[in-house]
Amino acid sequence: MEKTRMAKHGEQKDPSRKSAIAIQSWWRGVLTRRTVHQATLCVLVIQRWWRRVSFWQWEERRVRALAMYVRSVRATVLLQSLVRMWRARIQYKKYQRAVLVIQNKWRHYTCRREAVVFAESSLADGAVDLNIEIVVG
Structure with missing residues:
Protein backbone atom coordinates (compact mmCIF):
# COMPACT_ATOMS: atom_id res chain seq x y z
CA MET A 1 0.00 0.00 0.00
CA GLU A 2 2.81 2.35 0.77
CA LYS A 3 4.35 1.62 -2.57
CA THR A 4 1.22 2.76 -4.38
CA ARG A 5 1.27 5.99 -2.44
CA MET A 6 4.91 6.44 -3.30
CA ALA A 7 4.18 5.77 -6.92
CA LYS A 8 1.38 8.29 -6.96
CA HIS A 9 3.49 10.89 -5.24
CA GLY A 10 6.63 10.66 -7.27
CA GLU A 11 7.72 14.08 -6.06
CA GLN A 12 8.94 12.64 -2.83
CA LYS A 13 11.56 10.66 -4.68
CA ASP A 14 12.74 13.38 -7.08
CA PRO A 15 14.09 16.54 -5.36
CA SER A 16 14.15 18.51 -8.64
CA ARG A 17 10.44 17.83 -9.12
CA LYS A 18 9.84 19.06 -5.58
CA HIS A 37 -3.07 43.99 -6.27
CA GLN A 38 -4.19 45.11 -9.75
CA ALA A 39 -7.83 44.33 -8.86
CA THR A 40 -7.42 46.33 -5.62
CA LEU A 41 -6.07 49.31 -7.56
CA CYS A 42 -8.96 49.08 -10.01
CA VAL A 43 -11.43 48.88 -7.13
CA LEU A 44 -9.84 51.94 -5.53
CA VAL A 45 -10.13 53.89 -8.79
CA ILE A 46 -13.78 52.88 -9.16
CA GLN A 47 -14.51 53.75 -5.51
CA ARG A 48 -12.81 57.12 -5.87
CA TRP A 49 -14.82 57.84 -9.04
CA TRP A 50 -18.08 56.73 -7.42
CA ARG A 51 -17.46 58.82 -4.29
CA ARG A 52 -16.77 61.86 -6.46
CA VAL A 53 -19.91 61.26 -8.53
CA SER A 54 -22.06 60.66 -5.45
CA PHE A 55 -20.61 63.80 -3.81
CA TRP A 56 -21.46 65.83 -6.92
CA GLN A 57 -24.97 64.42 -6.89
CA TRP A 58 -25.30 65.16 -3.16
CA GLU A 59 -23.94 68.68 -3.67
CA GLU A 60 -26.34 69.23 -6.58
CA ARG A 61 -29.28 68.09 -4.44
CA ARG A 62 -28.10 70.32 -1.60
CA VAL A 63 -27.80 73.36 -3.88
CA ARG A 64 -31.20 72.63 -5.41
CA ALA A 65 -32.77 72.32 -1.94
CA LEU A 66 -31.10 75.55 -0.86
CA ALA A 67 -32.35 77.32 -3.98
CA MET A 68 -35.88 76.07 -3.33
CA TYR A 69 -35.64 77.28 0.27
CA VAL A 70 -34.32 80.69 -0.80
CA ARG A 71 -37.02 80.94 -3.47
CA SER A 72 -39.75 80.20 -0.92
CA VAL A 73 -38.25 82.65 1.58
CA ARG A 74 -38.03 85.37 -1.08
CA ALA A 75 -41.60 84.68 -2.14
CA THR A 76 -42.72 84.88 1.49
CA VAL A 77 -40.87 88.14 2.06
CA LEU A 78 -42.25 89.58 -1.17
CA LEU A 79 -45.79 88.56 -0.23
CA GLN A 80 -45.41 90.05 3.25
CA SER A 81 -44.03 93.25 1.73
CA LEU A 82 -46.95 93.49 -0.68
CA VAL A 83 -49.47 92.92 2.11
CA ARG A 84 -47.79 95.58 4.28
CA MET A 85 -47.75 98.00 1.33
CA TRP A 86 -51.42 97.30 0.63
CA ARG A 87 -52.35 97.88 4.29
CA ALA A 88 -50.25 101.06 4.42
CA ARG A 89 -51.91 102.32 1.24
CA ILE A 90 -55.36 101.63 2.69
CA GLN A 91 -54.38 103.51 5.87
CA TYR A 92 -52.92 106.37 3.81
CA LYS A 93 -56.11 106.65 1.73
CA LYS A 94 -58.15 106.68 4.94
CA TYR A 95 -56.01 109.49 6.37
CA GLN A 96 -56.17 111.32 3.05
CA ARG A 97 -59.98 111.18 3.07
CA ALA A 98 -59.97 112.40 6.68
CA VAL A 99 -57.67 115.29 5.75
CA LEU A 100 -59.92 116.22 2.84
CA VAL A 101 -62.98 116.20 5.10
CA ILE A 102 -61.20 118.38 7.68
CA GLN A 103 -59.94 120.78 4.99
CA ASN A 104 -63.39 121.01 3.44
CA LYS A 105 -65.02 121.68 6.82
CA TRP A 106 -62.35 124.26 7.70
CA ARG A 107 -62.67 126.09 4.39
CA HIS A 108 -66.44 126.08 4.70
CA TYR A 109 -66.17 127.46 8.26
CA THR A 110 -63.69 130.20 7.33
CA CYS A 111 -65.73 131.17 4.28
CA ARG A 112 -68.89 131.48 6.38
CA ARG A 113 -67.02 133.43 9.07
CA GLU A 114 -65.63 135.84 6.48
CA ALA A 115 -69.10 136.22 4.99
CA VAL A 116 -70.49 137.09 8.41
CA VAL A 117 -67.67 139.60 9.02
CA PHE A 118 -68.19 141.11 5.58
CA ALA A 119 -71.94 141.34 6.11
CA GLU A 120 -71.42 143.15 9.41
CA SER A 121 -68.86 145.58 8.05
CA SER A 122 -69.58 148.87 6.41
CA LEU A 123 -68.08 147.56 3.17
CA ALA A 124 -71.22 145.64 2.56
CA ASP A 125 -73.01 148.99 2.29
CA GLY A 126 -70.69 150.20 -0.45
CA ALA A 127 -68.37 152.22 1.79
CA VAL A 128 -64.69 152.57 1.06
CA ASP A 129 -62.19 150.88 3.35
CA LEU A 130 -59.37 153.24 4.18
CA ASN A 131 -57.40 151.00 6.51
CA ILE A 132 -53.79 150.96 5.33
CA GLU A 133 -51.31 148.63 6.86
CA ILE A 134 -47.72 149.78 7.01
CA VAL A 135 -45.07 147.13 7.41
CA VAL A 136 -41.63 148.26 8.53
CA GLY A 137 -38.89 145.95 8.47
Whole structure:
Protein backbone atom coordinates (compact mmCIF):
# COMPACT_ATOMS: atom_id res chain seq x y z
CA MET A 1 0.00 0.00 0.00
CA GLU A 2 2.81 2.35 0.77
CA LYS A 3 4.35 1.62 -2.57
CA THR A 4 1.22 2.76 -4.38
CA ARG A 5 1.27 5.99 -2.44
CA MET A 6 4.91 6.44 -3.30
CA ALA A 7 4.18 5.77 -6.92
CA LYS A 8 1.38 8.29 -6.96
CA HIS A 9 3.49 10.89 -5.24
CA GLY A 10 6.63 10.66 -7.27
CA GLU A 11 7.72 14.08 -6.06
CA GLN A 12 8.94 12.64 -2.83
CA LYS A 13 11.56 10.66 -4.68
CA ASP A 14 12.74 13.38 -7.08
CA PRO A 15 14.09 16.54 -5.36
CA SER A 16 14.15 18.51 -8.64
CA ARG A 17 10.44 17.83 -9.12
CA LYS A 18 9.84 19.06 -5.58
CA SER A 19 11.84 22.22 -6.38
CA ALA A 20 9.91 22.72 -9.61
CA ILE A 21 6.60 22.42 -7.75
CA ALA A 22 7.84 24.93 -5.15
CA ILE A 23 8.89 27.37 -7.89
CA GLN A 24 5.59 26.90 -9.71
CA SER A 25 3.71 27.41 -6.48
CA TRP A 26 5.73 30.55 -5.72
CA TRP A 27 5.15 31.87 -9.27
CA ARG A 28 1.40 31.19 -9.06
CA GLY A 29 1.40 33.06 -5.73
CA VAL A 30 3.25 35.98 -7.35
CA LEU A 31 0.77 36.05 -10.23
CA THR A 32 -2.17 35.79 -7.84
CA ARG A 33 -0.79 38.60 -5.66
CA ARG A 34 -0.22 40.77 -8.75
CA THR A 35 -3.76 40.07 -9.94
CA VAL A 36 -5.20 40.82 -6.52
CA HIS A 37 -3.07 43.99 -6.27
CA GLN A 38 -4.19 45.11 -9.75
CA ALA A 39 -7.83 44.33 -8.86
CA THR A 40 -7.42 46.33 -5.62
CA LEU A 41 -6.07 49.31 -7.56
CA CYS A 42 -8.96 49.08 -10.01
CA VAL A 43 -11.43 48.88 -7.13
CA LEU A 44 -9.84 51.94 -5.53
CA VAL A 45 -10.13 53.89 -8.79
CA ILE A 46 -13.78 52.88 -9.16
CA GLN A 47 -14.51 53.75 -5.51
CA ARG A 48 -12.81 57.12 -5.87
CA TRP A 49 -14.82 57.84 -9.04
CA TRP A 50 -18.08 56.73 -7.42
CA ARG A 51 -17.46 58.82 -4.29
CA ARG A 52 -16.77 61.86 -6.46
CA VAL A 53 -19.91 61.26 -8.53
CA SER A 54 -22.06 60.66 -5.45
CA PHE A 55 -20.61 63.80 -3.81
CA TRP A 56 -21.46 65.83 -6.92
CA GLN A 57 -24.97 64.42 -6.89
CA TRP A 58 -25.30 65.16 -3.16
CA GLU A 59 -23.94 68.68 -3.67
CA GLU A 60 -26.34 69.23 -6.58
CA ARG A 61 -29.28 68.09 -4.44
CA ARG A 62 -28.10 70.32 -1.60
CA VAL A 63 -27.80 73.36 -3.88
CA ARG A 64 -31.20 72.63 -5.41
CA ALA A 65 -32.77 72.32 -1.94
CA LEU A 66 -31.10 75.55 -0.86
CA ALA A 67 -32.35 77.32 -3.98
CA MET A 68 -35.88 76.07 -3.33
CA TYR A 69 -35.64 77.28 0.27
CA VAL A 70 -34.32 80.69 -0.80
CA ARG A 71 -37.02 80.94 -3.47
CA SER A 72 -39.75 80.20 -0.92
CA VAL A 73 -38.25 82.65 1.58
CA ARG A 74 -38.03 85.37 -1.08
CA ALA A 75 -41.60 84.68 -2.14
CA THR A 76 -42.72 84.88 1.49
CA VAL A 77 -40.87 88.14 2.06
CA LEU A 78 -42.25 89.58 -1.17
CA LEU A 79 -45.79 88.56 -0.23
CA GLN A 80 -45.41 90.05 3.25
CA SER A 81 -44.03 93.25 1.73
CA LEU A 82 -46.95 93.49 -0.68
CA VAL A 83 -49.47 92.92 2.11
CA ARG A 84 -47.79 95.58 4.28
CA MET A 85 -47.75 98.00 1.33
CA TRP A 86 -51.42 97.30 0.63
CA ARG A 87 -52.35 97.88 4.29
CA ALA A 88 -50.25 101.06 4.42
CA ARG A 89 -51.91 102.32 1.24
CA ILE A 90 -55.36 101.63 2.69
CA GLN A 91 -54.38 103.51 5.87
CA TYR A 92 -52.92 106.37 3.81
CA LYS A 93 -56.11 106.65 1.73
CA LYS A 94 -58.15 106.68 4.94
CA TYR A 95 -56.01 109.49 6.37
CA GLN A 96 -56.17 111.32 3.05
CA ARG A 97 -59.98 111.18 3.07
CA ALA A 98 -59.97 112.40 6.68
CA VAL A 99 -57.67 115.29 5.75
CA LEU A 100 -59.92 116.22 2.84
CA VAL A 101 -62.98 116.20 5.10
CA ILE A 102 -61.20 118.38 7.68
CA GLN A 103 -59.94 120.78 4.99
CA ASN A 104 -63.39 121.01 3.44
CA LYS A 105 -65.02 121.68 6.82
CA TRP A 106 -62.35 124.26 7.70
CA ARG A 107 -62.67 126.09 4.39
CA HIS A 108 -66.44 126.08 4.70
CA TYR A 109 -66.17 127.46 8.26
CA THR A 110 -63.69 130.20 7.33
CA CYS A 111 -65.73 131.17 4.28
CA ARG A 112 -68.89 131.48 6.38
CA ARG A 113 -67.02 133.43 9.07
CA GLU A 114 -65.63 135.84 6.48
CA ALA A 115 -69.10 136.22 4.99
CA VAL A 116 -70.49 137.09 8.41
CA VAL A 117 -67.67 139.60 9.02
CA PHE A 118 -68.19 141.11 5.58
CA ALA A 119 -71.94 141.34 6.11
CA GLU A 120 -71.42 143.15 9.41
CA SER A 121 -68.86 145.58 8.05
CA SER A 122 -69.58 148.87 6.41
CA LEU A 123 -68.08 147.56 3.17
CA ALA A 124 -71.22 145.64 2.56
CA ASP A 125 -73.01 148.99 2.29
CA GLY A 126 -70.69 150.20 -0.45
CA ALA A 127 -68.37 152.22 1.79
CA VAL A 128 -64.69 152.57 1.06
CA ASP A 129 -62.19 150.88 3.35
CA LEU A 130 -59.37 153.24 4.18
CA ASN A 131 -57.40 151.00 6.51
CA ILE A 132 -53.79 150.96 5.33
CA GLU A 133 -51.31 148.63 6.86
CA ILE A 134 -47.72 149.78 7.01
CA VAL A 135 -45.07 147.13 7.41
CA VAL A 136 -41.63 148.26 8.53
CA GLY A 137 -38.89 145.95 8.47
